[in-house]
Amino acid sequence: MPELPEVEALTDFLAERLVGRGIERVLPTAVSVLKTYDPPLVDLQGRAVTAVRRHGKFLDVVTDDGPHLVFHLARAGWLRWREDLPEAPPRPGKGPLALRVRLAGGDGFDLTEAGTRKRLAVYCVREPADVPGIAGLGPDPLAPEFTLEAFAALLRDERRQLKGVLRDQSVIAGIGNAYSDEILHAARMSPFKLAASLTDEETAALYQALGTTLREAVERSRGHAAAELKAEKKGGMRVHGRTGQPCPVCGDTIREVSFSDSSLQYCPTCQTGGKPLADRRLSRLLK
Template identity: 40%
Template sequence: MPELPELQALAEGLTSALAGRVVEGARVHQPATLKTADPPLEALVGRRVAGVRRRGKILIVEHEDGPALVIHLMQAGRLGLAAAGAGRPGRTAALDLDVGGGETLRLRELSTHRRASAHLLDAAGLAAHRPLARLGPEPIGLGADGWRAALGGPGALLHTALRDGRRVAGIGRAYASDIMWAARLAPFGRAGDLGDDELARLARAADAVLTQALERARERITTDLPNREARLTAVHGHHGEPCLRCGTLLERVSFAEYELVYCPACQTGGRRYRDRRLSRLLRE
């Protein structure tokens, strides 16, 4: 799933490419993708694109004196400029905005589950849009006090809290694992129980991991989000490899659609978590 660094780089690149262009055509290829009917997508035709901004893991295509197109890519959605071709687009195409110069801003869906969504909202609708209104603060520069406030309340596990956009916006599975590793924090510890030193480590780790990832994303993502993120990570996706810090083999906990990778020596005091997927198979 695209996360803060990839989406921020894409928003910046698309703004540079699209600001000032006029929408010449608008089409929906997958009707279930567009969740609003009033105003219709065709209301964007003739309007000038103001830019693209990111909030959490949501992209907002803004137009001068017009409604905004709010796009939530979810796991398999991709957004980017494509050559405007004649004929029917590929089966992954969900929504198109023709922006002149022989180019189309295209929302694609790589999965058959069709989880990506788009909402066309005026100013009032944008302000009331729950997925945006419920988002917590952005993580870069949040500081220890900001993290304390974000992680307070009912006791969630740390790895869950980091990915909860209502607590802090924009972090997903990949960077949550790397942030916890960089901060030497146990993924299954209680988020609300972190002490001052742990919160300070968390704040520094989040800033470092996300800032470095954003710098790398800017080098490879401009006007199109690749099908594969091609991230450079410390622990995410590296189960069974030596920890870059201590050399201990990295362990994992497998869930239905993803896995959490951690270093038992650096993060859990030598404790190895039970693999949920394997444990379930053994019980059956």
């Protein structure tokens, strides 16, 4: 799933190619992809793109005095830029193509989604806040107003585990499964530590790890074409997706905890005092 750094890079990538250009057609090919009906997609046709923005993990294509085209790539979605799109509209079918945006001039991009669980979402709205997922977003961790004091206030009354808090988009926007693993490893904290139990020193350390991890990932992603971002993300991970490999900090074996539809990775030496964590279905630490 693309997270804040990759979506930030996609925002820059699209802004370079879309701003000042006219939208010729927006063509959905998957029944499940379009989540709104008013305004209709045809209202985007003939309008010029004035900006491309990011809201958490959402991409927002802004048009001149017209609707916003907002999309969330979800777990298996992706954006594919194409220099020469066919003039004929694509046929709806069972393939990965979910929506096509063709610009005046013939280039544009496809939104695709692999697998059978279709979660990629596209919205045509008058304002970004009309998208429920955007309206409920917490603060952006790269925004200037996201200070240590603001972060501490978010955690103060949180009785949940850090892993869940970092992934909750209503608490902090843009962090998903992968970067929450990376942040917690950099902060040397267990993913199951309760957020409200952090000392002032631990809160400061987690805040520093969060900012550093995300900013470094954004810099690594910046300038890459859309097709390269998945590999760039994977290559920059230190613990996430690296079960069984040595920790790059201490050399211990990276462990995994599996859930019904996801997993987390961590280093026992760096994060849990050397104790392997039990599968959460057991709800306890291995002794």
